[in-house]
Amino acid sequence: MQRTGFAGADCPVARALDAIGDWWSLLIVRDAFDGLRRFGDFQKNLGIAKGMLTARLRKLVELGVLEQVAASDGSAYQEYVLTKKGHALFPVVVSLRQWGEANLFARGEPHSVLVDAQGERVGQLVLPSKAGRPLAWSDTKVRKVAARKR
Amino acid sequence: MQRTGFAGADCPVARALDAIGDWWSLLIVRDAFDGLRRFGDFQKNLGIAKGMLTARLRKLVELGVLEQVAASDGSAYQEYVLTKKGHALFPVVVSLRQWGEANLFARGEPHSVLVDAQGERVGQLVLPSKAGRPLAWSDTKVRKVAARKR
DNA sequence: TCGAACTGGTCTTAAAATAGGACTAGACAG
DNA sequence: CTGTCTAGTCCTATTTTAAGACCAGTTCGA
Secondary structure, eight states, X not given: OOOOOOTTOSOHHHHHHHHHOSTTHHHHHHHHHTTOOSHHHHHHHHTOOHHHHHHHHHHHHXXXXXEXXXXXXXXXXXXXXXXXXXXXXXXXXXXXXXXXXXXSSOTTOOOOEEEETTSOBOOOOBOBOTTSOBOOGGGEEEEOOSOOOO | OOOOOOTTOSOHHHHHHHHHOSTTHXXXXXXXXXXXXXXXXXXXXXXXOHHHHHHHHHHHHHHTSEEEEEOXXXXXXXXXXXXXXXXXXXXXXXHHHHHXXXXXXXXXXXXXXXXXXXXXXXXXXXOBOTTSOBOOGGGEEEEOOSOOOO
16 A cells, blocks of 8 residues: 655654655765765665665655755766755754664664764754753643644 | 665664664654553554554564553553653654754644743754854764774 | 776566554453 | 443555666776
């Protein structure tokens, strides 16, 4: 059966997952943040089937997360680069990274880490209140809109 | 073919997506943050097939994101609640929400919003450097470990 | 300048995942 | 005791995925 979609949901989380919540899209975006640009680079680095990659890249371009530009090396080929909307996914990738680091590796198990320009490990993502005070989950709640179709 | 997995990857993003990067898991987690606890509540709210929900809940329990506890209303049934590891997914859900809010709704289109205890809308997630200065994507890079299998 | 190899795909196929619904055992309410 | 609710299991049709064969245009090396 066709996979259920959430494109019309009121909840931004549902819409976001509908757009980029499949098995590959965020890994492609992660690789794009890592500097990968070419079809073949993504394909080799991810080990993804070419047909899948074609479909995913096309969807990400349609969504406006990636755009195709002429290759930077002067060849006749094209490259895929993050748009502004794509760059806005940075916190999503970082939050997944930080959760993974803290919860999916054994103590001492090596993994890649995110560092700043000085090579220092970055801190944890912080959710500030309007006044700038850090908020935990229990300090927040979701204000729903009047129910529509869902 | 069997869906490609990333359980052994060096990259925490890949492992995180392997664990919770399917179409339903994060929506279940979102609903759990929203206070849903019972099988039937998740099923009704998400419109998910029961077989899917059974499989996803089981996987989330195995992962240690959810745990089953005796129902809080004194009945003989069970409930699913977030563990500490599950609560740690809060920034992931929030980052998806904020990206969705900013990029997937037309201007003026209504959507649910995250507010603090005073009902004020929360700010954007911030990634601080070790010293506490906010970092953008371009201020960071990924330090890889010595290449293994992938 | 010619052929070989590279790039960026398309197409086909088999296996696996999903949606949807029928069915069921035990709990609960009247 | 009986009907309904809960939390599932199981089955089937359809879609998605992985994997690889194949292909046209581009670039490279001699």
